[in-house]
Amino acid sequence: MSIQQAAVLGFGQTRYKTSRIDVGTPELVYEAVSRALADADVELGEIDAVVFASAPEVFEGVYEPEHWCIDAFGGVGKPLLRVHTGGATGGSAALAAARLITAGIYDTVLVVGLQRTSETADAQAVFTTIFDPIYEQHVQLNVITGIALVASRQMEFFGLTEDHMAWVSAKNFANARRNPFAHLQLDVTEQDVKESRSLAHPLRLLHCCPRSDGAAAVVMTSSEKARHRSHAAIVKGLGCAADVYRIGDRIHDDESDFAIPRALAWAAAEAYKDAGITNPRSELDVVEVYAPFANLEIAYYESLGLAPRGRGIELVETGATAMDGDIPFVPSGGCMASNPIGATGLVRFGEAALQVMGRAGDHQVDGARLALATACGGIDQFYTAAVLAARSS
Amino acid sequence: MHVNIAGSSSLAPRPDIPMALDEMIYTATSHALADAGLSINDISGSFMAASDLYDGRAISTMTLTGSTGSFHKNEMRVCNDSLAALMLAAAEIAAGAAEAVIVCTWSKLSDAHRDSILPLALEPVYTRGLNFHPGAILSLRTSGETGQLTTVQPTRIEPCDVAAALIVTAPVAAYRARGSLIGLGAATGRYLHPGEPVLAPVSRAASSALKAAGRSPTEVSRLHLAGLHQISDAEIAAAVGIPEDQTIRPEWRWADQGYAAGLNAVHGALMGEDSGLALVVSGGGLALEAAYAAVVEIA
Numbered sequence: 001m002s003i004q005q006a007a008v009l010g011f012g013q014t015r016y017k018t019s020r021i022d023v024g025t026p027e028l029v030y031e032a033v034s035r036a037l038a039d040a041d042v043e044l045g046e047i048d049a050v051v052f053a054s055a056p057e058v059f060e061g062v063y064e065p066e067h068w069c070i071d072a073f074g075g076v077g078k079p080l081l082r083v084h085t086g087g088a089t090g091g092s093a094a095l096a097a098a099r100l101i102t103a104g105i106y107d108t109v110l111v112v113g114l115q116r117t118s119e120t121a122d123a124q125a126v127f128t129t130i131f132d133p134i135y136e137q138h139v140q141l142n143v144i145t146g147i148a149l150v151a152s153r154q155m156e157f158f159g160l161t162e163d164h165m166a167w168v169s170a171k172n173f174a175n176a177r178r179n180p181f182a183h184l185q186l187d188v189t190e191q192d193v194k195e196s197r198s199l200a201h202p203l204r205l206l207h208c209c210p211r212s213d214g215a216a217a218v219v220m221t222s223s224e225k226a227r228h229r230s231h232a233a234i235v236k237g238l239g240c241a242a243d244v245y246r247i248g249d250r251i252h253d254d255e256s257d258f259a260i261p262r263a264l265a266w267a268a269a270e271a272y273k274d275a276g277i278t279n280p281r282s283e284l285d286v287v288e289v290y291a292p293f294a295n296l297e298i299a300y301y302e303s304l305g306l307a308p309r310g311r312g313i314e315l316v317e318t319g320a321t322a323m324d325g326d327i328p329f330v331p332s333g334g335c336m337a338s339n340p341i342g343a344t345g346l347v348r349f350g351e352a353a354l355q356v357m358g359r360a361g362d363h364q365v366d367g368a369r370l371a372l373a374t375a376c377g378g379i380d381q382f383y384t385a386a387v388l389a390a391r392s393s
Numbered sequence: 394m395h396v397n398i399a400g401s402s403s404l405a406p407r408p409d410i411p412m413a414l415d416e417m418i419y420t421a422t423s424h425a426l427a428d429a430g431l432s433i434n435d436i437s438g439s440f441m442a443a444s445d446l447y448d449g450r451a452i453s454t455m456t457l458t459g460s461t462g463s464f465h466k467n468e469m470r471v472c473n474d475s476l477a478a479l480m481l482a483a484a485e486i487a488a489g490a491a492e493a494v495i496v497c498t499w500s501k502l503s504d505a506h507r508d509s510i511l512p513l514a515l516e517p518v519y520t521r522g523l524n525f526h527p528g529a530i531l532s533l534r535t536s537g538e539t540g541q542l543t544t545v546q547p548t549r550i551e552p553c554d555v556a557a558a559l560i561v562t563a564p565v566a567a568y569r570a571r572g573s574l575i576g577l578g579a580a581t582g583r584y585l586h587p588g589e590p591v592l593a594p595v596s597r598a599a600s601s602a603l604k605a606a607g608r609s610p611t612e613v614s615r616l617h618l619a620g621l622h623q624i625s626d627a628e629i630a631a632a633v634g635i636p637e638d639q640t641i642r643p644e645w646r647w648a649d650q651g652y653a654a655g656l657n658a659v660h661g662a663l664m665g666e667d668s669g670l671a672l673v674v675s676g677g678g679l680a681l682e683a684a685y686a687a688v689v690e691i692a
Contacts, residue, residue, distance in 0.1 A: 127451065
């Protein structure tokens with residue numbers, strides 16, 4: 001990486017719900033930003049620039065919502081950029097802020113993530129427009145049916161079963177109960193998951209994320225400036241990669257299969273290289289992945305280099321990714337328990353920072369010093385990856 | 394900060410470019426690469442500026458990985474004027490994370506309905522219901538500043554199709570240098586509320602870009618204007634501190650280029666005959682509250 005690194009000073013988030021009818025959109029932003037500034041012990045006047053993460057804006061029903069919300073994050077007078085890479089938006093925004101800092105363009109950057117899907121009368125109508133309008137839109141593929149296709153391929157490719165997916169769901173919902181901000185606070189057994197309503201075979205209701213309203217904010221600065229702060233997480237590595245759009249082009253070639261997202265592997269490899277990680281399974285202490293469906297988390301075990309080809313399910317079978325396993329995944333409950341889409345990647349990034357700062361509360365992984373956060377956009381198409389480290393790592 | 398611009402390309406704004414969006418973008422990016430003497434294999438990322446609403450699809454960049462050159466590479470998209478994408482591309486290079494990247498932008502309003510989009514920028518609870526024409530906001534803001542009734546001429550800003558691309562590189566001998574990007578700035582003003590001059594964000598963005606470049610307004614030989622349709626050259630020049638006779642407007646002044654305006658103005662600066670220091674400023678939003686600026690040293 002470059003001469004100086006970026007560091008996280010503070011993280012704030014709102015409670016996530018299907019509809020945060022108790023507050024307006026700017027108030028939702030204010031809730032997260034004020035918590036992040038307090039957590040970072042930073043005044044608004046110390047913020048040099050703002051990166052806003054919100055997408056697609058059709059969900060809010062407001063064109064350029066960052067302007068509407070500007071008083072809620074103190075952006076008047078400051079440089080402001082809005083990042084939009086679909087579901088990966090929050091991860092991309094953190095990456096953009098880190099680059100602005102490491103390049104020396106701005107010293108201290110506030111990253112704000114917002115999503116208010118409840119403003120949309122029919123979120124699926126919005127999602128349908130992400131597809132190619134000439135050849136594919138009329139097929140009415142949606143995110144759930146698209147990921148169901150992935151799950152079907154995973155069953156064939158590496159032996160994914162309903163038991164594997166049920167274990168991941170039950171694990172993540174149990175983790176979410178330790179996180180006071182999580183949207184779904186469910187007491188769910190593996191049997192409950194297997195008996196939940198079928199949405200698109202093989203996906204069931206409890207394999208899938210909710211739609212959440214919510215906001216998150218992160219305060220970042222240079223590692224030099226972070227040296228004298230009471231707490232900070234260092235951004236050790238960053239990666240980002242995009243795959244081709246058409247699912248058919250990703251079904252199979254010599255290097256990969258549709259079952260295992262190769263773009264995540266590319267992004268993670270870049271982040272590991274930056275961070276000097278050569279054996280992620282033994283070096284990472286905790287992982288906050290953006291996995292809105294249970295089957296995707298299992299595929300990510302392999303993409304992230306934590307399991308050999310076709311063997312990601314062994315991390316389920318051995319319980320390695322449980323809170324008491326050797327590499328806990330999404331101790332916050334993750335995307336399956338709360339999914340404010342444009343902000344979700346930033347929540348993963350903030351949660352990873354909390355872990356290595358030892359400030360994750362009841363879902364803290366003991367002794368966590370090196371964490372990975374990811375974000376995903378499109379139908380398994382764009383990925384970001386960030387490695388965060390405790391200050392003395 | 395110092396990065397180079399190795400190549401550029403633009404499809405000049407027209408009411409209806411008879412190409413699919415993918416073809417428009419591919420034409421811009423491939424010509425920019427050719428102008429730089431590079432191939433897609435020399436590029437490690439694509440930085441885009443585009444609007445979903447203008448493109449008519451949520452996550453419109455999903456289908457464009459081929460034409461934008463982002464497949465198997467870093468991808469970043471902003472929903473601001475394309476000078477913001479240029480800023481993130483420059484940051485990527487200055488941070489040592491890349492040596493050469495594409496910056497691309499587009500707008501295809503022939504596939505959209507501009508008059509339906511801009512009112513969506515109005516705050517939805519109190520203001521949108523008043524059914525103001527977006528242009529009225531500028532008039533109200535100006536009235537709020539001066540304390541006098543102000544009428545903004547209802548000039549027709551023409552929807553257009555446009556695409557542009559730049560190749561931005563590290564300042565190393567391996568790449569040609571059509572120009573050098575030596576300063577970038579941005580500033581944001583109030584949303585709907587009066588309280589400062591309408592051009593205050595433009596002024597702040599320009600001065601911060603010049604400060605970053607270590608240059609003064611007196612060293613600028615050309616001021617290139619992007620967007621800022623309703624404001625006179627004289628007012629902008631005064632706000633930026635540069636003589637009016639140094640301002641350059643594109644011949645398509647009244648074309649709504651959306652987020653593509655800034656990058657197209659940089660392309661215009663590179664295509665000009667003069668070497669020297671060019672300052673590019675863009676202003677967008679309902680009342681020009683979003684401003685970006687770039688200082689380019691033309692080789």
